[in-house]
Amino acid sequence: MATLQQQQQGRDRIRLALLLTPGLLWLVLFFALPLVIIFVYSFMTNDALGRVVYQPTLDNYITVFTQSLYINAYWRSIWTSVLTTVICLLIGYPLAVFIARSPQQWRMPLLMLILIPFWTNFLVRIYAWQIILANNGIINGFLELIGVGRLPLLNNEGATLIGLIYGELPFMVLPLYAAIDRFDFTLMEAAADLGANKIQAFLRIMLPMTMPGIVAGSVLVFIPTLGQFVVSELLGGAKVDYLGNLIQRLFLRANPINWPLGSAMAVLMMIVLLVLIMLYFRATTEEER
Amino acid sequence: MSDSIAIELRDVVKRFGDVVAVDHVNLQIRDGEFFSLLGPSGCGKTSSLRMIAGFELPTSGSIIIHGREMGITPPHQRPVNTVFQSYALFPHMTVAQNVAFGLEMRKTPKNEIARRVQEALDLVRLSGLEERRPRQLSGGQQQRVALARALVNHPEVLLLDEPLGALDQKLRKEMQLELKSLQVRVGITFVFVTHDQEEALTMSDRIAVMNKGKILQVGTPTEIYERPNCRFVADFIGETNFIDGVVIGRDGNYTVLETPEGLRFRGLAARPLSDGTSVTYSIRPEKVRLLTPDGALPPDGLAGTVMSVNYIGSDTRITVRINDRRIIDVWEQNTRSTLDRNEYWQPGEAAVIVCPPDNALVLSE
Numbered sequence A: 001m002a003t004l005q006q007q008q009q010g011r012d013r014i015r016l017a018l019l020l021t022p023g024l025l026w027l028v029l030f031f032a033l034p035l036v037i038i039f040v041y042s043f044m045t046n047d048a049l050g051r052v053v054y055q056p057t058l059d060n061y062i063t064v065f066t067q068s069l070y071i072n073a074y075w076r077s078i079w080t081s082v083l084t085t086v087i088c089l090l091i092g093y094p095l096a097v098f099i100a101r102s103p104q105q106w107r108m109p110l111l112m113l114i115l116i117p118f119w120t121n122f123l124v125r126i127y128a129w130q131i132i133l134a135n136n137g138i139i140n141g142f143l144e145l146i147g148v149g150r151l152p153l154l155n156n157e158g159a160t161l162i163g164l165i166y167g168e169l170p171f172m173v174l175p176l177y178a179a180i181d182r183f184d185f186t187l188m189e190a191a192a193d194l195g196a197n198k199i200q201a202f203l204r205i206m207l208p209m210t211m212p213g214i215v216a217g218s219v220l221v222f223i224p225t226l227g228q229f230v231v232s233e234l235l236g237g238a239k240v241d242y243l244g245n246l247i248q249r250l251f252l253r254a255n256p257i258n259w260p261l262g263s264a265m266a267v268l269m270m271i272v273l274l275v276l277i278m279l280y281f282r283a284t285t286e287e288e289r
Numbered sequence B: 001m002s003d004s005i006a007i008e009l010r011d012v013v014k015r016f017g018d019v020v021a022v023d024h025v026n027l028q029i030r031d032g033e034f035f036s037l038l039g040p041s042g043c044g045k046t047s048s049l050r051m052i053a054g055f056e057l058p059t060s061g062s063i064i065i066h067g068r069e070m071g072i073t074p075p076h077q078r079p080v081n082t083v084f085q086s087y088a089l090f091p092h093m094t095v096a097q098n099v100a101f102g103l104e105m106r107k108t109p110k111n112e113i114a115r116r117v118q119e120a121l122d123l124v125r126l127s128g129l130e131e132r133r134p135r136q137l138s139g140g141q142q143q144r145v146a147l148a149r150a151l152v153n154h155p156e157v158l159l160l161d162e163p164l165g166a167l168d169q170k171l172r173k174e175m176q177l178e179l180k181s182l183q184v185r186v187g188i189t190f191v192f193v194t195h196d197q198e199e200a201l202t203m204s205d206r207i208a209v210m211n212k213g214k215i216l217q218v219g220t221p222t223e224i225y226e227r228p229n230c231r232f233v234a235d236f237i238g239e240t241n242f243i244d245g246v247v248i249g250r251d252g253n254y255t256v257l258e259t260p261e262g263l264r265f266r267g268l269a270a271r272p273l274s275d276g277t278s279v280t281y282s283i284r285p286e287k288v289r290l291l292t293p294d295g296a297l298p299p300d301g302l303a304g305t306v307m308s309v310n311y312i313g314s315d316t317r318i319t320v321r322i323n324d325r326r327i328i329d330v331w332e333q334n335t336r337s338t339l340d341r342n343e344y345w346q347p348g349e350a351a352v353i354v355c356p357p358d359n360a361l362v363l364s365e
C-alpha cells in the first residue's frame, strides 16, 4: 500500500511529465534532430548535382583542414569575433557603469536608448550603415566639406567590424548593466579605505564581482559573431570569406551546392565554440576563485 | 591616554546642494580615546565621519589627523580605517582574504600577512572561520570580520559608523562590551557614530552630541547626562521632565524660576541668569522623590495626585499630576522585594513630590 506521500509524489511526477512534453518535443524536433542530421551529413559525399550521397567519408574534414580557403575563414572569424567581443566589452563596461551610476530616474530611459534600435529590423539598420559609410555617404560628404577628401570606408574588414560592434553592443551592455547594478559600490569605498587605489580596487573587487556579467555578455556577443554572414556581406562587400559566408554559400549558392562540406564546417564551428567558451569559463571563474 | 590630538576638525562645513549636512563643526578628538558622535538621524554624523575617512571633502574648513592637514588626500592614503554600517565585506573573498586585503595593498611580506591576519582574527575571536565566505557567517561574525579587517592594519584611528545597528538587541549589548574592551586593549582612537544614547553612554570616554549639523555639547558620559547644556541635549539623552518659566532671582547657588501659574522651582544654572530670562527647568524622573503627605510640605515639595503606576521590574514609573497643566514623571527603584500591594503607589493616591535643587538644572537657550 503506497503511503500518502508516495501517492502525492507519483501524481507530481505525472504532472511534471505532462508539463515538460511540449518543450521536449520542440527541442527534439527542431534542435536535436537537425544537429544529428548535420553531423551525419558531414561524413557523406556530394554528387555533381549537389545531392547528398550516402557514402561515409572523412574527405570533408580533410578538405577543411587542408585548404587555406577554409582554414583562413576560421581564423578570420575567430579573430574578428574576439576583436568584436573585446571592443564591445571595452565600450560596454564604462557605458554600463555610467547607466548604473546615474540617478534612478535616468536609468530606464538610458537603457531604452540602448534598446530602441531593436525596434527596427537588423537588415534595415545595416543598410543605414551603408548610407553612413558609402563613398557618397554622410561621413564622406562631411570629410569632403572640410577638405579632407573621400575615404574608402565601406566594403572592407573595418566596416564589417564597425557593423558587428554596432549590432552586438546591446547584448554586451545589458548583462553588464545587470551585474553592475547589483554591485554595491560601498565595497569600492571599503577597498579604498584599506589602501587600494582606484585601479587596484577595480581589479580586485569590482572586476571579479561583475565577472558573471562579463562572461554572459561576452558569450552573447561571441557566438552570433562567429557565425555571422550578413554584416560581412553588406558592409564588408563580401571581399573576404568569413565562416558564415562560406557555410551559407556551400548550402545555398555553390555550384554544385555542397551540404556535406557545409555540414562539416558547421560541426567544426560548433566544436570551436564549445572549446573556446569552455576555456573562457575556466579562465574567468578561476579569477573569481 | 595621552593628551595629544588624534583628529581635529576646524570649522568644517559640508553642503550637499541646499542641505547643510555639517555646519561649522569644531572638534578635537584625543589620542587613544573612545569618542562617540551621537545625534538623531540626518544630523550629519555619517557626513562627518566620511570627511575624516576622505570619502567626501569638506565644503570648507580643514581636517587634521595627527598634525597632518588632510586637504584632498584620497582615502587610501589616510592613516584611518573604517568599519562600515553594512560591513562592506568582500563577498567573493574568504574571511582570511578579507582581513589580508589591507596588508596586501600595503605590500606587506607574505609571512607577516599570515601572522597578522591570524592575530587579528584571534583578537575578535574568529579563529577557525578563515576559509568561510562572508555570507556563511552570522551578523555578529560578519561584524567581527569587519573589525578585524580594519584593525589588522594598525590604523592610528578607527572610524565606526553605527557598526552595531544591524544586530539584535542581545548581541548588540554583548558587542558593545566587547568593542569597548577591544579598544582598551589595542589602544587605538575610536570614533564611533551612533544614534543610540545608551550605547554612547556605555562605551565612550567622551561624546559629542550633534543636531542639525551642529555640535551642541562635548563631554564625558556623566557630563552629558548630568549637566546637559541645552534643552535638546537634556531631551535627547535619557528622559527628563521639562518645565518652562522665567527667572525670578537667585537663592545661594541656585537659580529660582516661576511658572506662569505661580509654581516655583530651584535648580543649578551653568551661568548667572538675569531676572526675567525665559528658561527651562529640567529634572530627571529618577531624581524626583515621592513622599506620602504628612501635613506641611517639605522644601522644594509640591502636592499632587498619583495618576498612573507602571511596574517594570527594576523600577516603578509613576506619573504625578501637580495641577491641570502639569504632570511630573517619577521613577522609583524597587529596592525591596515584596508582593504587598500597599508597598506600591496606587492611582488616585495623594502624594508629595520633592525636586532637590542639586538634582535639577535651569537651562537657557
Ligand SMILES: Nc1ncnc2c1ncn2[C@@H]1O[C@H](COP(=O)(O)OP(=O)(O)OP(=O)(O)O)[C@@H](O)[C@H]1O
Binding pocket: B016, B017, B019, B020, B021, B039, B040, B041, B042, B043, B044, B045, B046, B047, B048, B195
Ligand atoms: N550624498 C548626499 N547627497 C545629498 N544629501 C546628502 C548626502 N549625504 C547626506 N546628505 C544629507 O545630509 C544630511 C546629513 O546626513 P548624514 O548621513 O550625515 O546623517 P546621519 O547623522 O549619519 O544620519 P543617520 O543617523 O540617519 O545615518 C541629511 O540631511 C542627508 O539627507
Ligand SMILES: [Mg+2]
Binding pocket: B045, B046, B047
Ligand atoms: Mg549615518
